[in-house]
Amino acid sequence: MEDIVAKLQPHAMEIGAALALILLAIFFLGRTKADEPVLHPTDFRQFKLVKKTQLTHNTARYRFGLPKETDSLGLPIGQHISIQANIDGKNIMRSYTPTTLDNDKGYFEVVAKTYPQGNISKYLAGLKVGESVQVRGPKGKFVYSKDLSPHLLMIAGGTGLTPMFQIIKSSLGDPSDKTEMVLVYANVEENDILLRDELDSLVAASNGRLKVYHVLNKAPDVWEGGEGFITKEIIENHMYDGGVASGSKVLLCGPPPMMTAMKGHLKDIGYPAPRAISKLEDQVFLF
Structure with missing residues (x-):
């Protein structure tokens, strides 16, 4: 009997070791799958359009579903995503900043304006509920945190509102965040103002931390x-006390001609010129 046990013992040890390896592999494979981020920085993944809301005559809000209702996009505040589509045999890609945060579970939303020559914007406009887009990310040099700056002066035009909106929502949603924010927001006409009701609600709930000033190229008679x-x-009137020396950061996003003009104004006021590719530590950051 002792001889039999002695002969079986090495085999039992081998079988036990093999079972341990199998269980370990199952554990790690299961954990990797569960912990896998929804977004991938280099590989495009498919997300279905689940809802489309027209905001203005040429701008819509697109809601895309995530794999599970409990999923979040996993996008750092201030970062953006890339949307790709094959158009006329070519892969075309554009960057968008979602207006949703990670506490919006199961979906993310993108606000996009349709331009006559905009390949991806026209592709999104023609997208039907149930159809998918290719998305990858995160991308970008800007990551918001409550300690980034005591004050933020945001200057945006049109859909350049989207990164500002994301930052504002995140900041006001954190009771420990004391950052003071001013948004100067430019549009052509009053009907072009995006997410106006949401902005008004955020101002009302901010306890004075957020101020919004609208500028219209074609203002109505009563404005x-x-x-x-x-x-x-206008920029000087909405700067914080101390101006450039206050340490306030300026965030810019909008059409290129507008951004060129804003950089000129900020230079005249005394702000340093933004780099060709802005970095988080820059006092003036251009998205």
Whole structure:
């Protein structure tokens, strides 16, 4: 009997070791799958359109579903995603900042304006509920945190609102965040103002931490905001006490001609010029 046990013992040890390896492999494979991020930085993944809401005559909000209702996109605040589509045999890609946060479970939303020559924007406009887009990310040099700056002056035009909106929502949703924010937001007409009701609600709930000033190129007869274009004087009127020396960061996002004008105004005020590719530590950050 002792001889039999002695002969079986090495085999039992081998079988036990093999079972241990199998169980370990199952554990790690299961954990990797469960912990796998929804987004991938280099591989495009498919997300289905589940809802489309027209905001203006040429701008819509697109809601895309995530694999599970408990999933979040996993996008750092201030980062953006790339949307790709095959158009006329070519893979075309554009960047968008979702207006949702990670506490919005099961979906993410993108607000996009349809341009006559915009390949991806026209592709999104023609997308039907149930159809999918290819997305990868995160991308970008900007990551918001509550200690980034005591004050943020945001200057946006049109859909350039989206990164500002994401930052504002995140900041106001954190009771420990004390950052003061001013958004100067330019559009052509009053009907072009995006997410206006949401912005008004955020201002009302901010306890004075958020102020929004609208500027319209074509203002109605009765209008309390700015008229024409954003000027150096408008920027100076909405800067924090101490101006450049206060340490306030300036965030810019909008059409290239507008951004060129804003950089000129900020230079005249005394702000350093943004780099060709902005970095988080820059006092003026251009998305």
